[in-house]
Structures are given as C-alpha cells and as structure tokens.
Amino acid sequence: MGRITFIQHDGTRHTVDIEEGKSLMQTAMDNLVPGIDADCGGSCACGTCHVVLSEEWMAAAGVAKDDEANLLELTPDRSRTSRLSCQITTTEEMDGMVVRLPEFQM
Amino acid sequence: MKSGLIEKAKATVMDIGTAVVPMDLQIKGAHLLFNAKKKILRRPDFPAFVESPIPDVSTLAIEDIDVSNPFLFAQNRWESYFKRLRDECPVHYQKKSAFGPFWSITRYEDILFVDKNHDLFSAEPFIVIGAAPEGLSLEMFIAMDPPKHDVQRRAVQGVVAPKNLKEMEGLIRSRTQEVLDGLPLNKPFNWVEEVSIELTARMLATLLDFPYESRRKLVYWSDLAGGGAETTGGTSDTDELFRGMADMAKQFSQLWREKEAKRDAGEATGFDLMSLMLSNDDTKNLINKPMEFLGNLALLIVGGNDTTRNSMTGGVLALNRFPDEFTKLKNDPSLIPNMVSEIIRWQTPLAYMRRIAKQDVELNGKTIKKGDKVVMWYASGNRDERAIEQPDQFIIDRKNARNHISFGFGIHRCMGNRLAEMQLRILWEELIQRFDKIEVVGEPKYVQSNFVKGYSEMTVKLTAKA
Numbered sequence: 001m002g003r004i005t006f007i008q009h010d011g012t013r014h015t016v017d018i019e020e021g022k023s024l025m026q027t028a029m030d031n032l033v034p035g036i037d038a039d040c041g042g043s044c045a046c047g048t049c050h051v052v053l054s055e056e057w058m059a060a061a062g063v064a065k066d067d068e069a070n071l072l073e074l075t076p077d078r079s080r081t082s083r084l085s086c087q088i089t090t091t092e093e094m095d096g097m098v099v100r101l102p103e104f105q106m
Numbered sequence: 107m108k109s110g111l112i113e114k115a116k117a118t119v120m121d122i123g124t125a126v127v128p129m130d131l132q133i134k135g136a137h138l139l140f141n142a143k144k145k146i147l148r149r150p151d152f153p154a155f156v157e158s159p160i161p162d163v164s165t166l167a168i169e170d171i172d173v174s175n176p177f178l179f180a181q182n183r184w185e186s187y188f189k190r191l192r193d194e195c196p197v198h199y200q201k202k203s204a205f206g207p208f209w210s211i212t213r214y215e216d217i218l219f220v221d222k223n224h225d226l227f228s229a230e231p232f233i234v235i236g237a238a239p240e241g242l243s244l245e246m247f248i249a250m251d252p253p254k255h256d257v258q259r260r261a262v263q264g265v266v267a268p269k270n271l272k273e274m275e276g277l278i279r280s281r282t283q284e285v286l287d288g289l290p291l292n293k294p295f296n297w298v299e300e301v302s303i304e305l306t307a308r309m310l311a312t313l314l315d316f317p318y319e320s321r322r323k324l325v326y327w328s329d330l331a332g333g334g335a336e337t338t339g340g341t342s343d344t345d346e347l348f349r350g351m352a353d354m355a356k357q358f359s360q361l362w363r364e365k366e367a368k369r370d371a372g373e374a375t376g377f378d379l380m381s382l383m384l385s386n387d388d389t390k391n392l393i394n395k396p397m398e399f400l401g402n403l404a405l406l407i408v409g410g411n412d413t414t415r416n417s418m419t420g421g422v423l424a425l426n427r428f429p430d431e432f433t434k435l436k437n438d439p440s441l442i443p444n445m446v447s448e449i450i451r452w453q454t455p456l457a458y459m460r461r462i463a464k465q466d467v468e469l470n471g472k473t474i475k476k477g478d479k480v481v482m483w484y485a486s487g488n489r490d491e492r493a494i495e496q497p498d499q500f501i502i503d504r505k506n507a508r509n510h511i512s513f514g515f516g517i518h519r520c521m522g523n524r525l526a527e528m529q530l531r532i533l534w535e536e537l538i539q540r541f542d543k544i545e546v547v548g549e550p551k552y553v554q555s556n557f558v559k560g561y562s563e564m565t566v567k568l569t570a571k572a
Contacts, residue, residue, distance in 0.1 A: 037508055038508075039508045039509060039513070040218070040509065040515055041506065041509050043218055043222070043515070044222075045218060045221065045222050045515035045516050045519075046513075046515055046519055047519070067222065067516075070252070070256075070516075070517050071516075071517065073256055073260070074256075074259065074260070074263065074517065074519075076263060076264055076267040076269070077267070077269070103268065103269070104267075104268030104269065104524070105268075106267060106268055106523075106524055
C-alpha cells in the first residue's frame with residue numbers, strides 16, 4: 001500500500017497510508033495530522049486546508065480549478081505549488097508524495 | 107441607463123475633487139444635497155421602525171413571514187421563524203418588506219451554494235438588506251466582485267494574517283488582563299460596556315494605529331455606519347450618519363497623510379492598516395477615491411467591532427443558559443479553542459449577507475430571477491438540523507465546531523476570522539483564571555437590527571476564584 005508524508009511547519013513528519021479515492025485533506029484529518037483546519041468540511045469554500053506540494057508531485061495532483069485558485073489567491077503565504085488539499089483525490093500513484101503544511105491556515 | 111451615466115459622472119467628479127476639496131467637505135456637500143433634494147422632491151424620510159409584538163410564526167401564512175423585522179432577535183422569535191422557513195420553504199420570497207422584495211436562503215447547503223457562486227450572485231453594491239442614503243454609497247471590497255475585490259482585499263489582508271497576529275498576541279493579552287483586573291467583584295455591571303466594547307475598541311485602535319485615547323470614536327463611527335433604519339432597520343439617524351462620516355473622513359485622511367509623509371521621509375512604516383495600504387501599489391493612492399477609501403476603512407472597523415463584541419457577550423450568555431458547559435470548561439480549559447468556534451456559531455453575530463442574482467438561478471425548486479435580492483441567513487444556516495446535530499444546543503466540545511457558517515464561505519469569507527478567534531481565546535483563558543462565577547443578572551438588552559445580532563446591555567456579576 002502506498003504512503004504519503006505530511007511535514008508540519010516545525011518539521012514533524014507524519015507518514016500515513018493512502019486510501020484510494022479519499023481526498024488529501026480527509027487523509028490528513030483521519031490520521032490526526034495537525035495543521036489543517038478544513039473549516040468548510042471539504043467544499044472548496046474556505047481555504048483552510050492549504051498545503052504546499054513539492055514540485056515533482058504537482059502533475060500527479062492535477063490542476064486547480066477556478067474556485068480553488070480564487071481561494072488560494074486570498075492566502076497570504078501561498079506559493080507556486082500551493083493547493084487546497086480537499087481538492088486532491090489520492091491514488092496509489094501518489095506513493096512517496098511529500099506534502100508540506102503551512103505555519104498557519106487562514 | 108441615464109441615471110447610471112449621471113452616477114458615473116458624479117463619481118468621477120468626486121474622485122478628481124479629492125485632491126482639491128478635502129474629503130470631509132465633500133461629504134458635507136453630499137449631505138446638503140441630500141437634504142435639499144429631500145425638500146425639493148418632498149421625499150419622505152425612511153420611516154423609523156416602531157416596535158410591536160411579533161406574532162407566533164404558526165399563525166402566519168408562509169408568504170407573510172418577514173424575517174427583515176429588526177425586532178426579531180430582540181423578541182427572541184428568530185429561532186421559530188427560521189425553523190419554519192427551513193422546514194417548509196427554505197428558499198422563501200417576501201414580496202413587500204420595508205426594504206422591498208427579497209429572497210431568504212435559510213438552509214446550510216443552499217447558503218454554501220450561494221456564497222460560493224460569486225459568478226451567479228453579485229455582492230455589489232451593498233451587503234445589507236436596504237440601500238445606503240444617496241451620496242453616501244461607501245465602496246468596500248466586501249461588496250465588490252472580482253477582479254476589483256481581489257486586488258483590494260489582497261492589499262489589506264496582511265494586517266490580520268496569522269504571522270502578524272503572532273506579533274500582536276502578547277499585546278492583546280496584556281490589554282485583556284488590564285481590563286479584567288479592573289472589573290468590580292460581587293457587584294453587577296454592564297458587561298457590554300466594560301468588557302466587550304472596551305476590548306474591541308482597543309483592538310481597533312491598534313490595527314489602525316489610531317490615537318489610543320480617542321478609540322471610542324472608532325466604535326461610534328462603526329455603530330453609526332452599520333445602524334441606519336433604511337439599511338438594517340437600526341436606529342441611527344441619517345443626519346447623524348452624514349456628520350459622523352464627515353468626521354471619520356477628516357480624521358482618517360489626516361492619519362493617512364501623516365503616514366504618507368513618514369513614508370516619503372524614508373521613516374520605517376508600521377504594520378497597521380494604513381501603512382500596509384500605503385506600501386501597496388494597488389492601494390497607495392486610495393485616498394483619491396473617497397468612497398473607496400472610507401468604505402474600506404469603515405469595513406474594517408465594522409468588521410472588527412460588532413462581530414467580536416457580540417461574541418464576547420454571547421459567550422457569557424451561552425454559558426449561563428447552559429451551565430453544565432461552564433462546569434465542563436472549568437474542568438478542562440483546553441476546550442477553549444473549540445468553545446470559541448461554538449460561541450461564534452451559537453451567536454452568529456452577523457445574521458446574514460446579501461447578494462443580487464446575476465442571472466436566473468434554480469435553487470431548491472424556486473427560480474430566483476436575475477436582479478433579485480438574495481439574503482443568505484447565516485443565523486439560520488447555523489441552526490440547520492440537516493447540517494448540524496442538536497443545533498440549538500451550546501456544546502463546547504462539539505465535534506466539527508469549526509464547520510459553522512458565521513464567517514461566510516467563498517471569496518468573501520471573513521478576513522479577520524483568526525484575529526477574532528484569538529481575541530476570544532485570550533479573553534476566555536484570562537477569565538477562567540480569575541473568576542469562579544460569571545453570572546448574567548436579568549435579561550440582556552438587544553440591538554435593534556436585522557443584520558447585527560447583538561446586545562446593547564448585559565448585566566454581569568463576577569465572583570473571584572477562591
């Protein structure tokens with residue numbers, strides 16, 4: 001089974017199993033990875049499940065739609081590889097993926 | 107069409123005018139014009155609301171239900187009124203309210219839909235039920251659509267970004283401690299005045315770097331801006347509103363010019379709101395657009411005033427209405443962050459946001475026509491049994507307490523949410539260390555408004571910890 005590693009802002013690593021079809025946000029929440037708020041529960045409506053992917057995983061994660069891009073725009077500490085984790089569906093191909101969590105969710 | 111052109115021409119004249127005519131004089135001019143037109147056109151004043159008992163909702167035909175009544179919260183009828191709408195007519199049309207016809211959206215899922223789809227529902231020109239008095243149409247980014255909204259919001263959101271907040275936490279805590287240490291013990295006092303208003307006024311003065319000793323002016327202007335009869339069913343008088351806004355314009359322009367001079371002299375600028383706006387290319391000349399300048403500053407003081415103030419009061423009331431939760435809190439203060447979200451849900455300090463449909467939209471079996479006014483009732487969405495278990499109960503360790511709708515969703519989601527949460531968290535951390543009992547004496551007095559769900563007075567008696 002594939003695994004994904006979340007790295008908190010302070011460097012703490014959490015490696016968790018992939019459950020195909022579950023969103024990246026839900027994967028983190030279900031494994032009690034701190035640093036994601038998910039205030040809207042995964043409706044792409046709040047921007048509080050912001051994560052930063054490493055460059056090489058951008059393609060696997062797919063392209064952000066307009067509503068996601070709009071919300072990311074509002075996050076002051078976004079970067080070029082920022083995504084909302086509720087909009088990424090995990091697959092076995094994401095085995096080894098590394099996801100960084102920002103210092104704050106806003 | 108024609109009136110649109112005139113409006114545009116007037117706006118342009120006013121924009122050019124700022125460099126020459128001080129902003130406060132322009133508002134005085136608009137005030138004179140407003141009163142002259144009223145006389146010449148014999149235009150009646152928007153009638154003041156007179157309180158009368160609101161009937162039991164079960165006695166009304168569905169089309170007669172009018173949730174824009176500004177006494178609905180004060181008379182504690184709002185829960186039953188919105189429950190009936192959610193159950194029987196979740197997308198409801200009221201044809202003849204004092205504010206004209208409007209749709210009410212009352213279920214959580216439908217509110218989320220409207221809030222998220224800013225391409226279907228415009229936030230322009232205003233986010234409350236009524237219209238602003240002519241000549242005083244403040245322009246604020248909460249009531250702008252993309253792309254203008256995005257540019258203006260981006261320029262100021264840094265002031266309440268979590269990174270900036272971390273710097274402010276110590277200051278907020280020491281000011282909270284100072285206020286709480288000065289409160290009387292075993293003696294009833296007005297919590298709204300002594301705690302909620304005082305703490306939010308201090309916060310606003312800090313964010314704006316406004317003269318600290320004049321901080322209550324910020325509260326006054328904010329209450330005035332949000333409290334007109336024609337806008338929210340409130341009690342502020344139009345003449346007083348014009349005068350207040352002129353005074354606000356004068357003081358804010360002065361503060362802006364001071365900061366501008368500092369910047370031009372190469373001095374270090376602060377992290378306050380105006381300094382941030384001055385250092386951003388998109389907003390550094392905002393003072394030349396008086397209605398936008400005033401609008402955005404008014405937005406940030408209103409946004410940080412009523413909301414946090416009434417959550418500070420509402421939390422105390424909730425813990426009195428649900429005393430077991432207070433015991434729970436005392437036994438486990440680590441519940442405070444979760445309780446803060448629950449307070450914000452239970453109180454829902456701003457009852458709604460308004461939109462205008464940009465095209466015909468089908469929603470829950472009804473057709474909302476292009477141009478129709480649409481009100482998303484957050485106060486109702488937060489009590490929707492379909493989305494939230496036991497929604498009328500106040501439960502400090504509620505699961506998914508963060509999923510409340512009080513901050514709105516989508517691009518207009520509350521910008522100061524993290525600051526608000528921090529202020530409330532600090533307040534409760536400090537309260538729980540000092541007091542064994544925080545008793546509400548008698549019934550609170552409510553604000554007259556269909557927009558602000560809040561309190562004008564609440565008597566509290568404190569007992570120190572043994």
